[in-house]
Every structure is written in structure tokens, then in C-alpha cells.
Amino acid sequence: MQSDRVGQRLKDQVAVVAGGAGGIGCAIAARLVAEGAKLAVLDIDVGRMRSLTAAGMYGMEPLCLEVDITQAEQLEAAARQVGDRLRRIDVLVNSAGISGRPLGDGPVDVCPEDAWYQVINTNLTGVYLTCKYFIPLFNPAGGSIIHLASDDALIGPKPPHDTHAYCASKGGVIALTKAMAISYAPRRIRVNAIAPGWVMTPMTQDLTNDPAVWREIVERHPLGRAGTPEDIAAAAAYLAAPEASFVTGVVLPVEGGATVW
Numbered sequence: 001m002q003s004d005r006v007g008q009r010l011k012d013q014v015a016v017v018a019g020g021a022g023g024i025g026c027a028i029a030a031r032l033v034a035e036g037a038k039l040a041v042l043d044i045d046v047g048r049m050r051s052l053t054a055a056g057m058y059g060m061e062p063l064c065l066e067v068d069i070t071q072a073e074q075l076e077a078a079a080r081q082v083g084d085r086l087r088r089i090d091v092l093v094n095s096a097g098i099s100g101r102p103l104g105d106g107p108v109d110v111c112p113e114d115a116w117y118q119v120i121n122t123n124l125t126g127v128y129l130t131c132k133y134f135i136p137l138f139n140p141a142g143g144s145i146i147h148l149a150s151d152d153a154l155i156g157p158k159p160p161h162d163t164h165a166y167c168a169s170k171g172g173v174i175a176l177t178k179a180m181a182i183s184y185a186p187r188r189i190r191v192n193a194i195a196p197g198w199v200m201t202p203m204t205q206d207l208t209n210d211p212a213v214w215r216e217i218v219e220r221h222p223l224g225r226a227g228t229p230e231d232i233a234a235a236a237a238y239l240a241a242p243e244a245s246f247v248t249g250v251v252l253p254v255e256g257g258a259t260v261w
């Protein structure tokens with residue numbers, strides 16, 4: 001029986017967070033643990049998973065698995081380990097992803113082909129593969145899948161951050177969210193996405209390091225600030241919780257109003 005009380009809403013549930021060593025993924029993982037969930041974290045960055053665990057950032061010692069989400073055999077092995085250790089899952093968060101900026105992503109006539117393939121392969125194909133191998137572990141009673149999209153896929157991104165491979169990957173995630181919501185509704189697996197605005201994390205550090213650039217980015221948000229990982233984690237906690245049991249196929253913008261004006 002699920003509780004509606006904040007802090008116990010995910011009691012006895014099992015959450016898997018892919019990209020759980022990242023800024024947003026770690027905050028979501030910690031919030032789901034605070035809601036009572038047991039946790040498995042998947043990430044390619046095993047060193048960071050270990051240091052976050054050692055620093056107590058997850059609020060518990062999670063099952064940490066080194067996984068590259070673009071590699072099917074690694075996901076298959078990880079799903080087997082999660083099944084052996086935790087038996088079934090109730091929540092799957094797809095927060096692993098990369099920015100195209102360091103790869104030269106930009107408008108299509110600028111974006112190098114290898115950058116295009118790498119971004120699509122990680123941000124979209126990686127989500128497909130993660131779902132493919134973890135959906136069989138879902139509790140027969142149902143559960144919640146949460147994808148991380150981006151507000152860049154809801155409105156055209158402003159130059160010089162018009163990274164088309166990244167936008168296309170997140171647009172694909174939004175389409176996948178809706179398609180999966182329909183297909184898995186009979187199994188009571190709800191599938192939703194969060195579309196963050198700009199959030200201060202390791203992914204955006206190249207921009208936060210430059211005060212003038214970051215100020216201009218902050219000004220794109222009507223609420224006058226950038227997002228925090230905890231803003232995104234609060235939305236994820238809602239989408240995972242019983243309060244959202246009639247919510248599927250939505251893309252929830254958490255972007256300080258950036259897509260409104």
C-alpha cells in the first residue's frame with residue numbers, strides 16, 4: 001500500500017537512476033531515497049558514483065553499477081544484477097546524457113557528423129536501450145518511467161546555443177515519452193518527461209564559468225534565475241509518486257517560464 005505522505009511516498013519501492021552520478025541525476029536519486037525508495041544508480045563515471053556515495057549524497061549506499069547506456073550488453077548485465085539484488089523495480093529515471101557543445105554541435109551545416117551520431121546515440125538510443133532492458137524488471141503492479149528531455153526541444157534554442165543534434169535527441173525523447181505512455185498504459189507503467197530549462201550542473205559548467213554568458217542565460221528565464229538540480233528532483237518525485245497515478249505521456253517544463261515568452 002503506497003502512502004501519500006511526503007517522505008514516505010515511495011516506501012518499499014525500488015528506483016533505478018541512469019546518469020545518477022550527474023548533477024540532476026544525483027539530486028533526483030537523493031530525493032527518491034528521501035521519499036523512501038531503495039536505489040540503484042547506473043553511470044559511466046564510476047569514480048563520481050563512488051565519491052558521491054562516500055560523501056553521503058544519495059542518503060543511502062545505493063547499488064552502483066558502471067554502465068555505458070549506449071552498450072546493450074552492459075545494460076543487459078546491469079538489469080540482471082539489479083534483478084538479482086533488488087528483484088523488481090518501480091521507478092526508472094533516464095537522466096544520463098551529454099551536451100553537444102564540447103563536440104562542436106550547432107546548426108546542421110556546422111554540426112560535425114560524428115557529433116550528431118554521438119549525441120543521438122547517447123541521448124536518444126541510450127534511453128531506448130535502458131528502457132528495453134529494464135522494463136522487464138517492472139513491478140507487475142506498474143510504476144513510473146521519467147525521461148529527462150529539455151526545453152530546447154519545446155522551443156527553438158537561442159544562438160549561440162542552437163545545438164541541433166542535442167535538440168533533435170531531446171525531441172526524440174519527447175516523442176518516445178508519448179509513444180511509450182500509450183504502449184505501457186495497460187501494464188500501469190506511466191511514462192513522463194521533464195523538460196528543464198538551464199540548470200547549474202557539471203554539464204553547464206563551461207557556461208557558468210563565464211559570468212557574462214551565464215547572466216545572459218539566466219535572463220532567458222522569466223523567474224529571474226537558472227534552475228537547480230533540486231527543482232528538477234521535486235518534479236521527478238511528483239511524477240514518481242502516487243499523486244501522479246493519473247498522469248502519463250506529459251512533458252513537464254521546469255524552466256522558470258522560459259518557454260512561455
Ligand SMILES: NC(=O)c1ccc[n+]([C@@H]2O[C@H](COP(=O)([O-])OP(=O)(O)OC[C@H]3O[C@@H](n4cnc5c(N)ncnc54)[C@H](O)[C@@H]3O)[C@@H](O)[C@H]2O)c1
Binds near residue numbers: 020023043098122197
Ligand atoms: N543541466 C541542464 O541545464 C539541462 C537542461 C535540460 C536538460 N538536461 C538533461 O538532464 C539530464 C542530466 O543532465 P545534467 O545537467 O545532470 O548533466 P551531467 O553531465 O551533470 O550528468 C549527466 C550524467 O550522465 C552520465 N553519462 C553520460 N553519458 C553516459 C553514458 N553513455 N552512459 C552512462 N552514463 C552516461 C555522465 O557521466 C553524468 O554523470 C541530461 O539528459 C541532460 O541532457 C540538462
